Amino acid sequence: MQPDLLEALLAHWPDNLSGLCAFELGLSGGLDSMVLLSLLARARQQRPQLRLSAVHVHHGLNAAADDWVLHCQQVCQQLEVPLRVVRVAVSRSAGESLEAQARQQRYAVYAQSTAEVLVLAHHLDDQSETVLLQLLRGGGVRALSGMPVVRRLGALQLWRPLLGFTRQQLEQYAAVQGLVWVEDDSNADIAYRRNLLRHRIMPLLQQHVPSYRQQLERSAWHMAQASQLVDEVAAADLASCTTGAALDVERLLSLSPVRQGFLLMAWLRHLGQSQVAPEQLQEFLRQLHVAAAASQPCLQLPELVVVRYRQQLHAVPVRPTQSATVLRFDASQPVSRQPGWGGRLRWVRGGGLSLPSLAGDLQLRPRQGGEVLQQPVGRKPVKKLLQEAGIPPLLRRQWPLLYAADGRLLALPGVAVASDCFSAEGYWPEWLPGLDH
Ligand SMILES: Nc1ncnc2c1ncn2[C@@H]1O[C@H](COP(=O)(O)OP(=O)(O)OP(=O)(O)O)[C@@H](O)[C@H]1O
Numbered sequence: 150m151q152p153d154l155l156e157a158l159l160a161h162w163p164d165n166l167s168g169l170c171a172f173e174l175g176l177s178g179g180l181d182s183m184v185l186l187s188l189l190a191r192a193r194q195q196r197p198q199l200r201l202s203a204v205h206v207h208h209g210l211n212a213a214a215d216d217w218v219l220h221c222q223q224v225c226q227q228l229e230v231p232l233r234v235v236r237v238a239v240s241r242s243a244g245e246s247l248e249a250q251a252r253q254q255r256y257a258v259y260a261q262s263t264a265e266v267l268v269l270a271h272h273l274d275d276q277s278e279t280v281l282l283q284l285l286r287g288g289g290v291r292a293l294s295g296m297p298v299v300r301r302l303g304a305l306q307l308w309r310p311l312l313g314f315t316r317q318q319l320e321q322y323a324a325v326q327g328l329v330w331v332e333d334d335s336n337a338d339i340a341y342r343r344n345l346l347r348h349r350i351m352p353l354l355q356q357h358v359p360s361y362r363q364q365l366e367r368s369a370w371h372m373a374q375a376s377q378l379v380d381e382v383a384a385a386d387l388a389s390c391t392t393g394a395a396l397d398v399e400r401l402l403s404l405s406p407v408r409q410g411f412l413l414m415a416w417l418r419h420l421g422q423s424q425v426a427p428e429q430l431q432e433f434l435r436q437l438h439v440a441a442a443a444s445q446p447c448l449q450l451p452e453l454v455v456v457r458y459r460q461q462l463h464a465v466p467v468r469p470t471q472s473a474t475v476l477r478f479d480a481s482q483p484v485s486r487q488p489g490w491g492g493r494l495r496w497v498r499g500g501g502l503s504l505p506s507l508a509g510d511l512q513l514r515p516r517q518g519g520e521v522l523q524q525p526v527g528r529k530p531v532k533k534l535l536q537e538a539g540i541p542p543l544l545r546r547q548w549p550l551l552y553a554a555d556g557r558l559l560a561l562p563g564v565a566v567a568s569d570c571f572s573a574e575g576y577w578p579e580w581l582p583g584l585d586h
Pocket residue numbers: 174175176177181182204205206207208252255268269270271275279
């Protein structure tokens with residue numbers, strides 16, 4: 150029997166959305182979002198506090214795109230739902246597929262919503278396709294968890310109230326309500342894997358395993374449970390292995406191999422690197438295990454590199470900006486973040502640069518090559534000092550030099566200070582490489 154969709158929607162209104170009033174629906178003009186528009190407009194009659202609006206993203210990819218806008222405008226006007234139409238330009242040149250780019254742009258538009266809840270019309274068939282697609286891509290537990298009913302999207306809540314209903318149920322609702330919608334002809338193109346599943350594979354599954362949607366949904370639920378457990382363990386491990394912005398190698402390696410991998414993944418995700426191949430992580434961990442303390446395994450990612458230095462892992466930017474940075478010495482603020490340098494400068498009292506040498510505008514400058522620093526034994530090349538301190542080559546290249554207001558080289562932070570500026574009561578500059586998370 151066809152469930153009453155409106156009744157079900159109202160009965161399953163998520164607890165974590167109670168108290169929120171401003172809802173914006175992502176309206177493509179297709180069947181699914183037209184059904185949801187109708188349902189939410191009717192729900193508004195029973196929940197007068199609900200403020201409903203809609204957003205249509207015009208990608209301009211389809212010849213009929215302007216008609217879709219018109220259609221959305223007409224229906225929204227009839228239902229007295231304010232609609233914003235946002236035009237975006239999808240470039241055909243970049244490496245990603247058009248689909249993926251269009252999707253990213255939609256999410257960027259959603260994220261700008263002034264509503265409290267952004268509502269999308271994904272349904273149970275979409276969920277089955279998503280899980281199967283992820284399986285075919287070799288996705289991990291997180292990807293195989295499918296789409297959650299509610300999740301955060303920046304400051305918003307993202308709600309998918311139709312995940313419990315099949316496409317067929319939505320079609321029946323649309324027929325009963327006399328809804329009109331637009332068809333996106335690209336949905337028929339089986340060159341897209343999702344469409345291939347929808348038009349060729351799912352009908353076969355339907356024939357032989359009619360409950361496949363519910364079974365895939367069940368598996369996704371198990372995966373979501375496992376994924377949450379993994380996240381909780383990884384967060385606890387991360388907290389116990391983090392020292393400042395770095396990870397303690399000994400503590401990391403004392404964990405079981407599987408926890409090491411998930412911990413590293415959680416750390417990198419905090420640093421904004423979510424696309425890390427598990428094989429690359431495993432190889433890095435293997436090298437950390439076997440490499441002697443003096444050797445320097447590193448994990449190379451598109452935007453950052455993870456290196457071992459003094460038994461800690463540091464994530465440093467691949468291309469730090471490293472333009473000359475002016476700073477003032479302030480004993481009351483011993484640590485300062487230096488984002489362009491991918492690290493922090495810390496002052497430690499007792500044996501370091503004398504206060505007179507620290508007066509005025511100091512500068513952090515990148516190495517140019519050929520610099521020398523005054524040492525008790527004479528002037529010593531910076532390159533040599535960095536090598537002797539056992540700093541990995543990659544960090545050596547980006548190590549900042551500290552200059553005095555008069556342009557003299559004062560220190561190689563964390564390594565050596567100019568001996569003619571030394572005072573037993575002075576301040577030692579420490580360089581703490583690594584991005585904060
Ligand atoms: N052009 C659009 N403007 C506004 N909202 C849209 C638009 N296209 C799709 N949506 C919303 O997103 C929902 C899902 O649509 P679709 O499956 O095409 O998008 P997707 O974000 O690529 O999803 P998936 O994660 O399944 O790939 C729709 O039901 C609708 O609510």
